[in-house]
Amino acid sequence: MKSDEVIKIKIRNLNVQKNTKKPQKEKSARETIGNDFDEEVVDKFPEVLPWNLPAPDSEKNGEKDSEKYRAVLVNADDEKVKETEEKEKKPKIAIVSLTSCEGCQFALLDLGEKFMEAMEKVDMVDFRLIEDEEDSGEKLDIGFVEGNPMTKANKKTLKALRKRSKLLVVLGNCAAMGGVPEIKNYQEQKNTAKHVYKYIRGIDNVEIQEVDNFVKVDFTFPGCPITGEEFLEYFPMLLESAKTGKSLPELADKPVCVECKAKGNRCMLLDKKPCFGPMIQGGCDAVCPSAGMMCQGCRGLRPKGNIKAMRATLKNMMTDEEFENVTEIYGLRDDIFEREYKLDSK
Structure with a gap:
C-alpha cells in the first residue's frame, strides 16, 4: 500500500467519525449503517458486522450499535495503516527466475521455518514460488536472480531488475557460470539442438552466457544448487550493505x-x-x-x-x-x- 493510500484511509476515518447519523426508528442495524464496510472487517470482526448486530429497539440502541460498528471500522483501518507503515520500513527484496530449473529457489524453501523467519525481516516484492501477486516494479534493496538470460524477455527482465536494485545477487551455478546448459557451447550447436527438437527451424539456439555478461553483479551464492545455510549466514550482511552502503561480504577462501x-x-x-x-x-x-x-x-x-x-x-x-x-x-x-x-x- 502506498503512502497516499494511507492518507486516504486516515481521511476516511475522520469522515466516519464526524458523519455519524442517527438511525430512524424500527430500522435494522444493516439499514442503519449501510453496506459501506471494509472487507477486512469481515474476517477480523464478524460480530460487529451490520447484519450480525441486533435490530435496534429504539433510536438510542440503534445509535449505540452504529457507533460500535464505526469504532471497530476505524480501529481496523488504523491497524492496517500501522501494518502498512511498518511494512514500508522493511527492506524490499525480489527473487526472480530466468531460464532455469529453479533448484536454487527450492533450496531456500527446503530451509522451511528458517527461511520464513528470515523473510519476516523484509518485504518480499516478488518470489514466484510463493507469491501470487504480480510484481509492481518498485525499487528494491536487493534483487536476487537465478538462471540463464537466454531469451530476449530474460535479458529485459534482468536489466530491469538491475536498474531497480541497490544490490544484484546471483543465485547458483547457472546464473554465475552458465551451468549445465553451457555444455552446448562446447559442442556443435546445430547438432545439439537436433537431440532435443525434431525440427530446429525457428529455434532460437543462442550461446549460453552468464548474468555478469549483461549487468553488474554485486554478490554470488555459488553451487548447484546453492547451500541454504550459507544463504542464511550471508543474507543479513547483504541487507546491512544495502542499507548502509558498507562493504559487501566475501565468501571465505577455503577448498x-x-x-x-x-x-x-x-x-x-x-x-x-x-x-x-x-x-x-x-x-x-x-x-x-x-x-x-x-x-x-x-x-x-x-x-x-x-x-x-x-x-x-x-x-x-x-x-x-x-x-x-x-x-x-x-x-x-x-x-x-x-x-x-x-x-x-x-
Missing part, C-alpha cells in the same frame, strides 16, 4: 577439502580417484565426496585455487580429454582457461 576432512571422509586423491576439491570454493558441506562422487566444481574456482598443481595431481588419474569433459559440466572450463591465460601472460 572443499576443509569440509571433507571435517566430515571424516578419506581423501579420494589418496586412492588415485580424481576430485577437483582442492581448487574449488568450499561451502557445500562436501556433499559430493561424502556420497562417493568426485567434486566436479559446481561452486567455481577458489580465488587462490592452484590449477597447475591440480592438473599435475590428476595427470595419472584422468586424461586431458576427460579433464576437459568434466570441467564443461558446470561451466568451469571457461574459468580455468581464463585463469591460466592470465597466469601465462604475467
